[in-house]
Amino acid sequence: MTPISTENKRKIDVEKIRKDFPALHTSVEGRPLVYLDNAATSQKPLSVIEATREYYINQNANVHRGVHYLSRIATTLFEETREKAHRFLNSRSPNEIIFTKGCTEAINLVAYSYGRAFLKPGDEILLTNMEHHSNIVPWQLVAEATGAKIRVIPINDCGELLLDEFEKMLSERTKIVGCVYISNVLGTINPIKEITKKAHEVGAVVLVDGAQSTPHLRVDVQDLDVDFYTVSGHKMYAPTGVGVLYGKLDLLEKMIPYQGGGDMIRTVSFEKTTYKEPPHKFEAGTPNIAGVVAMGSAIDYIENLGMDAIQAYENELSIYAHERIAEVPGIRVIGTAKEKAGLVSFVMDCAHAHDIGTILDSEGIAVRAGHHCCMPLMERFGISATARASLAFYNTKEEIDILIKGLYKVREIFK
Numbered sequence: 491m492t493p494i495s496t497e498n499k500r501k502i503d504v505e506k507i508r509k510d511f512p513a514l515h516t517s518v519e520g521r522p523l524v525y526l527d528n529a530a531t532s533q534k535p536l537s538v539i540e541a542t543r544e545y546y547i548n549q550n551a552n553v554h555r556g557v558h559y560l561s562r563i564a565t566t567l568f569e570e571t572r573e574k575a576h577r578f579l580n581s582r583s584p585n586e587i588i589f590t591k592g593c594t595e596a597i598n599l600v601a602y603s604y605g606r607a608f609l610k611p612g613d614e615i616l617l618t619n620m621e622h623h624s625n626i627v628p629w630q631l632v633a634e635a636t637g638a639k640i641r642v643i644p645i646n647d648c649g650e651l652l653l654d655e656f657e658k659m660l661s662e663r664t665k666i667v668g669c670v671y672i673s674n675v676l677g678t679i680n681p682i683k684e685i686t687k688k689a690h691e692v693g694a695v696v697l698v699d700g701a702q703s704t705p706h707l708r709v710d711v712q713d714l715d716v717d718f719y720t721v722s723g724h725k726m727y728a729p730t731g732v733g734v735l736y737g738k739l740d741l742l743e744k745m746i747p748y749q750g751g752g753d754m755i756r757t758v759s760f761e762k763t764t765y766k767e768p769p770h771k772f773e774a775g776t777p778n779i780a781g782v783v784a785m786g787s788a789i790d791y792i793e794n795l796g797m798d799a800i801q802a803y804e805n806e807l808s809i810y811a812h813e814r815i816a817e818v819p820g821i822r823v824i825g826t827a828k829e830k831a832g833l834v835s836f837v838m839d840c841a842h843a844h845d846i847g848t849i850l851d852s853e854g855i856a857v858r859a860g861h862h863c864c865m866p867l868m869e870r871f872g873i874s875a876t877a878r879a880s881l882a883f884y885n886t887k888e889e890i891d892i893l894i895k896g897l898y899k900v901r902e903i904f905k
């Protein structure tokens with residue numbers, strides 16, 4: 491029998507956790523807020539809010555530049571988050587952790603710094619049909635600039651990648667495979683390890699968009715063996731405007747800088763500039779220092795709860811949400827993959843997604859309605875929009891019951 495780790499025995503105490511998140515206690519026109527829009531952005535615990543406040547009150551200075559007291563403190567805090575992110579993602583070295591504004595900037599960085607340096611006409615970039623626009627548009631810009639071609643890995647009606655088709659598409663022309671770990675529309679958890687192994691067999695590098703996975707799954711970039719992995723701070727209980735790009739050091743060393751400016755240089759003359767080693771080569775200008783420091787607190791918060799406990803609790807909630815939503819007549823769930831995270835996208839026969847969102851809002855329930863920045867995916871399913879309820883560890887079964895009541899109200903109004 492496999493011994494159960496202490497981590498596995500930990501349980502989420504949801505009532506206690508909810509006290510840490512002030513925004514969850516908002517009332518919407520007299521009703522308690524039911525926040526089910528976590529895939530768009532998550533709420534922030536007090537420790538993260540306090541870390542931001544504490545930074546501006548007692549620690550504010552620019553990093554890496556000053557020799558004075560506050561600058562040393564700010565630099566230490568900033569670099570401590572790099573260490574935390576390194577441990578959290580299990581990278582080989584903190585030098586593989588680059589701070590960015592979020593996933594969008596991280597993907598643009600790779601597309602620009604790796605793509606422009608290494609792609610040539612005829613090369614192929616494989617992207618899945620379920621990518622967010624953030625993992626499509628930067629590659630289109632690079633393809634236009636280099637003459638490389640984008641090819642799309644198809645999915646089945648459940649929202650799972652067709653791995654046989656993927657394998658057939660792989661060739662020596664394949665240079666980059668870009669894949670979302672968890673789809674922000676379908677909730678599909680993609681088999682990243684398998685995809686990476688296959689891509690490496692033809693010499694391609696793999697970029698994984700981890701916007702939706704990092705808050706919900708234990709991520710080990712060494713075990714996955716991905717070449718690049720992107721993190722969005724604001725989806726994992728940290729402030730907006732901050733995130734991480736993980737990249738294998740040997741690749742980062744070969745890449746061209748993404749932006750030029752202060753702090754990423756070793757020497758500058760009007761004739762020639764030399765650059766620092768990664769990660770600083772990719773961190774031009776003054777970063778979002780308070781955001782980075784607070785992201786360190788968000789990592790602490792998640793680690794204190796325990797990723798296994800988070801996963802187990804969210805899985806239980808997700809099963810409940812799917813069971814209950816299936817009871818509502820006239821609903822079609824978009825995304826029914828076997829491996830699925832706590833997220834339900836759906837359409838109703840009686841109402842448009844925006845109407846669903848509006849009626850639910852009148853009941854105090856926050857869901858997202860629209861194309862979710864995945865227009866090609868909407869087209870694949872022959873729809874223009876979905877309503878999406880996305881879960882976090884602070885949600886409860888009672889909140890799911892309120893959502894279901896809200897959906898019956900939508901039916902009542904539009905039938």
Ligand SMILES: Cc1ncc(COP(=O)(O)O)c(C=O)c1O
Nearest residue numbers: 592593594622624674699701722
């Ligand atoms: C799958 C996915 N990728 C990328 C992004 C963009 O992330 P960020 O807001 O950090 O730029 C999002 C945000 O919605 C997302 O869901």
